[in-house]
Amino acid sequence: MSVYMDRHYIEGATQHAVADAHQKDLALQDKYNIKFLTYWFDEARCTAFCLIEAPNRKTIEQAHNEAHGSVPNEVLEVDPAVVDAFLGRIKDPPQNDQKSADIAIDAGFRVIMFTDLKDSTLMTTLYGDIKALHLLHIHNALTRNSFKAHRGREVKHTGDGFMASFVSVSDAVECAIDIQKAFAVYNQENPGTPLTLRIGLSAGEPIEEHGDLFGKAVQLAARLCTHAEPAQILVAKVVFDQCEGKKLPFLDLDEVTPKGFDQPIRVYELDWAEA
Numbered sequence: 001m002s003v004y005m006d007r008h009y010i011e012g013a014t015q016h017a018v019a020d021a022h023q024k025d026l027a028l029q030d031k032y033n034i035k036f037l038t039y040w041f042d043e044a045r046c047t048a049f050c051l052i053e054a055p056n057r058k059t060i061e062q063a064h065n066e067a068h069g070s071v072p073n074e075v076l077e078v079d080p081a082v083v084d085a086f087l088g089r090i091k092d093p094p095q096n097d098q099k100s101a102d103i104a105i106d107a108g109f110r111v112i113m114f115t116d117l118k119d120s121t122l123m124t125t126l127y128g129d130i131k132a133l134h135l136l137h138i139h140n141a142l143t144r145n146s147f148k149a150h151r152g153r154e155v156k157h158t159g160d161g162f163m164a165s166f167v168s169v170s171d172a173v174e175c176a177i178d179i180q181k182a183f184a185v186y187n188q189e190n191p192g193t194p195l196t197l198r199i200g201l202s203a204g205e206p207i208e209e210h211g212d213l214f215g216k217a218v219q220l221a222a223r224l225c226t227h228a229e230p231a232q233i234l235v236a237k238v239v240f241d242q243c244e245g246k247k248l249p250f251l252d253l254d255e256v257t258p259k260g261f262d263q264p265i266r267v268y269e270l271d272w273a274e275a
Contacts, residue, residue: 001053003080006072007207008048018048024067032063038092040108049108049206074207085155086110086165111172111203112217113164114225118196120160139195142182150175169242172201176233180272200224202236223258233270240268249274
């Protein structure tokens, strides 16, 4: 069977109500020969996301409808490994560790970070194979140390950069600052072999209308990373808005229209050197 994630828009729903609906799903899963693995609920945005092992989308809709009447707005086939990388789990926590109602504390909203190492393809030419590989290892270690310190989940290693996921906007922003400061220290100590990164940050829900898993957030974070200058952090407005009141040094760079986007996107630079 395949694994699917569905999206429900449930205006006025509470954490308790969604937890109760999940229990009703579990009670019917054997009848439909499916398995409700876990769920996420964002009370502020009135959205719930269920992860289900099922033969097809139609069976999921039928089971939900009989259990509680909340038919999903979107159903997307997903790779469980990718879900785990972004969201940190693919099944309910053990009952003895966490009550089922507490699962809904996680809204499923994530901040997506992309990093990119400047001139990585030239390093072999400049320094030779062994030295270039050593520098890439330094790059990996410095970046991963910051992920670990700020609860970032590594989704993918691109060879000369990373894609990472964060539950907290504060963690993501502080991690980006920490990464740039760590590389600045390294460069001061190793001026002959500088390593310089671009960073892009965006955020969103697991499934948006007719999208891939975190589709728009991933695309925008990647585009912002590409658009950034070396040693620059660019963030989307959705990230900037959630940093309001934190007194971080943001610069409004006006609007840009990234490749693949129909509408202009407002972009902000996080001046990490002043943070």
